[in-house]
Amino acid sequence: MAKKTRITIDEYYCKGCGLCIDACPKGSLAFAERLNEQGYHPVECTDQEACTGCSLCYVACPDSAITIEKE
Amino acid sequence: MAKKTRITIDEYYCKGCGLCIDACPKGSLAFAERLNEQGYHPVECTDQEACTGCSLCYVACPDSAITIEKE
Amino acid sequence: MGDKILMKGNEAVAEAAIRAGCRHYYAYPITPQSELIEYMARQMPLAGGTFLQAESEVAAINMVLGAAACGMRVMTSSSSPGISLKQEGISYIAACRLPAVIVNVQRGGPGLGNIAPMQADYFQATRGGGHGDYYTPVLSPSSVQEFADMAPLAFEIAEEYRTPVVIFADGMLGQMMEPVVFPDSYAPQKDPSAWALGCKREGEFCNHIINSLFIDPAVLDQKTRELFAEYDRIRQNEIRYERYNLDEQPSILVVSTGTAARVVKSAVDALAEEGIKVGLLRPITLWPFPYQAVAEAARGVKKVLTVELNMGQMEQDVRLALAGSCETAFVGKAGGLVFTPEELTEIIRGYAS
Amino acid sequence: MGDKILMKGNEAVAEAAIRAGCRHYYAYPITPQSELIEYMARQMPLAGGTFLQAESEVAAINMVLGAAACGMRVMTSSSSPGISLKQEGISYIAACRLPAVIVNVQRGGPGLGNIAPMQADYFQATRGGGHGDYYTPVLSPSSVQEFADMAPLAFEIAEEYRTPVVIFADGMLGQMMEPVVFPDSYAPQKDPSAWALGCKREGEFCNHIINSLFIDPAVLDQKTRELFAEYDRIRQNEIRYERYNLDEQPSILVVSTGTAARVVKSAVDALAEEGIKVGLLRPITLWPFPYQAVAEAARGVKKVLTVELNMGQMEQDVRLALAGSCETAFVGKAGGLVFTPEELTEIIRGYAS
Amino acid sequence: MRIVAKRTRGLTSARLTYCPGCLHGVAHRLIGESMEELGIIERAIGIAPVGCAVFAYNFFSCDMIQVPHGRAPAVATGLRRSRPDCVVFTYQGDGDLAAIGMAETVHAANRNENITVFFINNAVYGMTGGQMAPTTLAGMKATTAPYGRDVEDTGGPTRMCELLATLEMPWFITRVSLLSPKDILKAKKAVKKAFKNNLDKKGFQFVEMISTCPTNWGMDPLRAREWAKQEMLPVFPPGVYKDRGAEQEDAS
Amino acid sequence: MRIVAKRTRGLTSARLTYCPGCLHGVAHRLIGESMEELGIIERAIGIAPVGCAVFAYNFFSCDMIQVPHGRAPAVATGLRRSRPDCVVFTYQGDGDLAAIGMAETVHAANRNENITVFFINNAVYGMTGGQMAPTTLAGMKATTAPYGRDVEDTGGPTRMCELLATLEMPWFITRVSLLSPKDILKAKKAVKKAFKNNLDKKGFQFVEMISTCPTNWGMDPLRAREWAKQEMLPVFPPGVYKDRGAEQEDAS
Amino acid sequence: MSTTRILCAGFGGQGALLIGKLVAQAGMMEGKHVTWLPSYGPEMRGGTANVMTVVSDRPVGSPIFTKMDVLVALNQPSQDKFAPRVKAGGLILSNASLCTPPSEKAQDVKYISVPLTEIAERIGNVKAGNMVAVGALVELTGVVGPETVKHDLTEMLEKKNPKLLEQNLAAMDRGAEFAREHQA
């Protein structure tokens, strides 16, 4: 059974640059439809299950918007 | 018979630094006893005969005080 | 006269300079002046002139020194902190008696401040912010058209008196668009060959020397007095100002320049509609300052208000002009705040009643 | 009190600064200030302080900014062209509300000028030669003793009001020797730990930030008004001047400062012997200027003469002080020429008769 | 659940003012993380330049000072000589460090001042709207090089690591890339090493970071990264240009 | 009798203001001679720095301008772009060029400005009375380094040729010595070549000349020269550091 | 004395500045006095851009104003920030695609919500939303004639990009139509 991980993207910080989406080897991330208060489409995790907690999204994110937790 | 040369030191420019004396392979140059109007002992040619016109004194002189003529 | 063109002040003054024959421009980017350097970057090469982005404001003003020494029509521009860095160079250019034009698109200060429009470099501009005894003519535009027109004017004054000239603009004048018309022709450059570098002819006895070092105080004193004789000539010929609503005796005289004066005009108009007579004297040359014009305009008024976008600088010149002959007050905003016409109307109304 | 020591002004002010606790000094050589930097080079290491010859005046003033931001007693010195280069930095230090001491051993200007004593940086010093709304207190010594005494005074003022302070000397004061006595003790430094950098403690919530950028004009306006409130306090507490021969009603009032004022004193004495009563008001703080003291001293006199070693700068402050209440005249020399007592005696006699 | 990655305490909670995808943010994070990991947040003093990073005083949680354009190394000199117990760093753009600040940079390096310089090279003046920088590539367009940079007229891209490495004194000079997660992980090591060297009072540390400016390059963040990989890295090759620590080890 | 050597027409008849035995005078003569020989006195514009050579505007017989301390390369940029038909040269001391003028020097070199820079390295601030220069040697005393230059604190002697040679664009960078008649004859060739290259519009020419300052070193002129040979030449080795002309020849 | 003060605001990239410029340009062509003043500087980074435009019968004093006759709000933050500053009798033209109508409406202020993005999409150029706004603005205020704006647009784009010109002109027309039909 896969280790459980949780990834959270803080919409307050996210600017929808997409660098995390590019970084994710699992394709777990995608833009949300809505705009956040800054006028950007924030990123959401569309597949928490697939996420391995590898942290590459965190590494890529210029706005330190991502938190990754593991069990 | 040696070729004739004439070396002139313009006392107006000479600051008695002695670099020409050092440069002269023939030992033809020496300080004068007197002071010039700037307060320096100007250099004189003490041995025009020995001078070969090699121009090393001219090359060494920082104050462009030396003229060398040849026949 | 050409067509009206809607242009930013920063671009209009650059275009006007090129049309007036400026072919050398050196500057360093800074907000809110950057459209000026960018316009020059695009257009100067097309005009066959030299555009160079210098490595700093210090380098830029010294490149100007070089081009001016060759008798070129040369300009630089910057904004407040960058102008501070140019002070040593400006002092040299003034001392060397060279014509050059320096545009200051002022921002908020002191320090890094901000990029909002301000008039807080008044003292620096009018009292020779660099070291030593010198002044520079200072032209203060109040619209994009006037900003543009001051480029040729600045070159003419610079060349006539062999002095650097400062155009004293601000972020608002630089950034805003207004209609501009460019004249069809410009005064030709004064021939600099009697003193400029690079003009020595084969066999000519005398080389040209540009220098500001005069080790003997008596000589430097003499040179300074010659410089100040030119300043007297400038005072005689070049003082410029606008009188607005001054034909009938006003109860209040406002003295204000540049961007601030625009807002004052709106207030003056509004008060006129209320039947309150307020006149405006707008200095266009800040140095030489129109002392006499201010004193004359102040005759019979209740109070003279100086309105500035700073904490009070030109108001000293106003007091010097009046020499106690009239009560004065200062109305200012700092930090890059600009008065609204409504605010100013209310303030002036307060003094009028 | 220690013994009398015969010292150059440049060295005396350096020694006094060290005694007063200055432990950081950054500067760049320039005549006629170099003995100051050289003295610091020798003595500062012995006092356990930091001496560093910066790569330029621009670098030096920014090193001062760094040390001041850490709450150190820090000084720099230069002469006119070098002071021009420091203007951006001084504007920042003022805007950041940091204490620092800047010594200007003035020389002849504008441009490279010469190295003779002059007072032509008066406008620059008193009108915040850099960009934006700010002033710096300016202390003007007239003897080597006073020059030395101004080092501790400058630090005290700098720290009390968190502002850069300028000591406005000149080549003569820097180069001449006079007897100096140093006091036995000096006022301790004001604790800077509430704002200085490097004072953050483990777990402390707030970091210290030194900054002059206030992008919102309303905030910069507010900051500027806070700064000017301090200036009001300085005006209230720190105005200094000397009254000489003013107890009996003089017929002529001379206003003069620094080196020029020394010569004036000789002339005043000489004229007193002839029975001509001339008084001297010597501003010691040039900013804030003793407007009121000048106005009071001018009561009942025939004429107010301003004597300066320049083409007329402080004379504007004198006219501002008098606001037309008295006739004025300006007597100056440019280029680094210094009046002889005889000359000046004759000139003043001319006005008295 | 245990947190394995989250916003570092070395940064404040303020939202960064950089454009979306601008790698200034990555550089910030690396610095913040390194300060946190080395436990120096309380004894670090950072310098915000003039440039897009001008607001950095709001972003790093250590003590901060904002200084005149280009003069950060001079201010850092004053800071570190005042507080030798603190770790002083500057954060500078290419305009700031290599144009107006060239003299201050070279001389602080030559004095081996005990400071860390983070140099964000994005080949452009970001803040002021895309003017040419000393590091702008040959032929690259900028608002003040509208016809592309002509190196015959305005010079070639300034390579600061190469230039500074000719000096004898500076301790550690390196160039890293921020253009991929892998590069970023490497960059992190350099940042941390630079701080560590300052803690050990080794002297001048210079970490150039190849970054992007999506806004002024007119590219989206991903394309900007790709472009930089292709165009900038060959001109500005990552690597260690000087490491007196390693030299000493080699010698021993 | 025919004259084989006499004061060059490239110099005016004014007495030089340098101290006895100061090699500034030799540098002047080489420049004056080269201008005369190349026939460019009428089209040369020289720049006098701030330094002992500040009065150089009285000494060279071409057009001259005296400029702010350290800014000669910037002024030269303005001059040469205004008068591309002229040959523009600067004459600068080590304080002028390598301390306050570092940024202007590096950037003019990087732009390959078509100017010749004569750099007189005497390891000291001569004019102002013997303060430390960027080129002051390790341990050497100066009025602002009274206990000898501590390179750990104030940095090592700046080697400008080495530093500038890292740049791609500058054309010709060389260091020569003025310390013996033989060296002077070599130096002359470099001076002339540099001028020649400018005539050919090749770009930036940099001729560093190792000189002396008998006065501030406290030595007589001969001892100063010997000292410089022993102490300065090893730190500042003469040689050609960059010669794009030769590179091109090599390549062809 | 007829003076119209117009503030256009939106996210960077939505083209707020161009709306103001087209109005100012047209005003100038019609012989009016005009000023156009953008917000500028680092606030731009990721934030909102706005521009103040004044069109008047007489010389314009201050180009800066705090209260305006017309607000064109291309996004919610702009509407939130500036709506309270619209004068009585004034107009708010908002981007229906990104703004919800204010909960408290000012008494004397007209509010019209135009689906800029949708209309632009229908025309085939999603970026022409600002041109839709220009059409509506000109229609509702009459501050300048639509033909003048179109003339200017034609001069600007005719040669460079005829396709874009066509789209822009259509966008203006659709905006005007919408405004006519939905006048508050």
Next chain:
Amino acid sequence: MSTTRILCAGFGGQGALLIGKLVAQAGMMEGKHVTWLPSYGPEMRGGTANVMTVVSDRPVGSPIFTKMDVLVALNQPSQDKFAPRVKAGGLILSNASLCTPPSEKAQDVKYISVPLTEIAERIGNVKAGNMVAVGALVELTGVVGPETVKHDLTEMLEKKNPKLLEQNLAAMDRGAEFAREHQA
């Protein structure tokens, strides 16, 4: 009111500045007001150096003066330049080794020519010529007491260089003797 203005001038290296300094120092020790102001700067390069010293009963106004009571001229150019500026009743003390007496002597000015170099050579230190001048100067003017100068010299040199001290004191004495014997 007693004020003495002394100008000492010579080639750089002849020690003119030190003459002034010793007088000023002694004046200070005797409770007088003193100033000492050297010429400085690039004129020094190879040129002449001079120093203006004032010793007075009351605070000194200007330390600069154009006319002087005493001129110490260590070389010909200095004598040529400054001799015309010596006041009536004043004194010129010149270096016989390097100066020829002026052809036109001012009426009321004492002129004494001291063979400084020769005397110094005889003492065994050719560089002590300036000390010979100090001795003569103090003897002829009484501006300060010779003992005060000697006291200062002793403090300065006693530890650092006793041999030099001895020579300097001897030089002063010989200078004073010569002056006494050759008073004009």
